[in-house]
Amino acid sequence: MQQDQHFIYEKARKRIQQKKRFYIHFILFIIGASILYGLTLIKGFSLDNSPLIVYGIIAVWFVFLLLHFIRVFITTKFFDDEWERIQTEKLIKKHEKKVLQLEQKLQKQGVLPQVKKEKKGLLSIFKKKNSPTIIAAIGNNNELGKDNNLIWHLPADLKHFKKLTTGHHIIMGRKTFESIGIPLPNRTTVIITRDKNYKAQGCIVVNSLEEALTVAKKDPTPYIIGGADIYNQALKKAEKLEITYVHGDFEADVFFPKIDLTIWEEIKREFHKKDDKNPYDYSFVSYKRKTEL
Numbered sequence: 001m002q003q004d005q006h007f008i009y010e011k012a013r014k015r016i017q018q019k020k021r022f023y024i025h026f027i028l029f030i031i032g033a034s035i036l037y038g039l040t041l042i043k044g045f046s047l048d049n050s051p052l053i054v055y056g057i058i059a060v061w062f063v064f065l066l067l068h069f070i071r072v073f074i075t076t077k078f079f080d081d082e083w084e085r086i087q088t089e090k091l092i093k094k095h096e097k098k099v100l101q102l103e104q105k106l107q108k109q110g111v112l113p114q115v116k117k118e119k120k121g122l123l124s125i126f127k128k129k130n131s132p133t134i135i136a137a138i139g140n141n142n143e144l145g146k147d148n149n150l151i152w153h154l155p156a157d158l159k160h161f162k163k164l165t166t167g168h169h170i171i172m173g174r175k176t177f178e179s180i181g182i183p184l185p186n187r188t189t190v191i192i193t194r195d196k197n198y199k200a201q202g203c204i205v206v207n208s209l210e211e212a213l214t215v216a217k218k219d220p221t222p223y224i225i226g227g228a229d230i231y232n233q234a235l236k237k238a239e240k241l242e243i244t245y246v247h248g249d250f251e252a253d254v255f256f257p258k259i260d261l262t263i264w265e266e267i268k269r270e271f272h273k274k275d276d277k278n279p280y281d282y283s284f285v286s287y288k289r290k291t292e293l
């Protein structure tokens with residue numbers, strides 16, 4: 001699937017889901033309100049004496065339905081993230097122009113010295129930067145996998161992975177994709193391969209890591225999910241690392257590269273003891289790049 005087509009497809013899919021949820025809400029309202037109203041008409045039924053309570057419930061529900069309608073058909077349609085970004089950029093450009101004019105005026109008057117023009121505008125500060133994030137689970141010796149498969153079953157880590165990556169791009173090497181076998185739901189799967197004819201249904205296929213990051217540039221946090229080959233290349237481009245340390249020794253044939261602590265700063269650590277479902281102790285650790293790329 002072409003990248004642009006995929007974006008349009010994703011946008012359309014989200015829009016359809018929003019509308020579907022509204023229509024279901026609307027139908028539930030009609031049915032619910034009819035039943036409630038019907039109950040007030042049944043003689044001897046407790047609501048028969050107090051129809052005002054029912055009308056009140058229906059009115060409150062209607063307000064919620066109305067708010068839902070406004071959100072789906074007005075707010076989200078016209079005032080989405082893209083609209084907000086364009087408005088912010090317009091406003092910043094306007095202010096930049098004013099500041100520049102004022103600076104020039106003051107320089108002419110000799111109040112301000114003639115200084116070299118700053119290359120970076122305000123806009124560059126406000127422009128949303130995306131943070132490619134590596135996510136991996138590794139053993140005591142940086143073990144990642146064996147025979148193109150994972151080497152442990154740790155449901156807590158799968159849950160953590162799902163929580164972080166849902167709604168985002170997940171970028172992976174062809175081998176990792178084939179070990180998973182399908183595009184993961186509610187995520188945009190980007191596969192990197194050198195094979196120009198490679199196809200996988202419901203996925204974006206690219207021929208380099210750079211291309212994968214370009215595809216995901218509008219995503220604030222695209223996740224690079226492996227495997228070893230891709231991690232090695234991505235370590236130079238990532239802004240964050242989300243590492244699950246699985247506290248155990250494993251037999252492996254692929255390993256995560258060494259994390260250089262002169263480059264990466266640990267910002268969060270969460271230790272968990274093993275339990276009935278998770279056979280190893282494990283720690284969720286987040287790192288951020290110390291210096292800008």
Ligand SMILES: NC(=O)c1ccc[n+]([C@@H]2O[C@H](COP(=O)([O-])OP(=O)(O)OC[C@H]3O[C@@H](n4cnc5c(N)ncnc54)[C@H](OP(=O)(O)O)[C@@H]3O)[C@@H](O)[C@H]2O)c1
Binds near residue numbers: 143144145147233
């Ligand atoms: N523990 C974890 O968190 C974790 C996460 C992910 C994966 N894994 C494990 O890691 C293993 C797979 O890792 P791996 O290193 O063997 O393979 P991989 O990184 O998943 O995929 C390697 C493939 O990616 C493509 N590729 C790599 N660099 C490229 C580039 N610059 N341009 C274009 N294509 C490029 C090539 O595909 P083509 O050969 O098609 O050209 C290459 O063969 C499995 O055992 C898996 O279970 C573990």
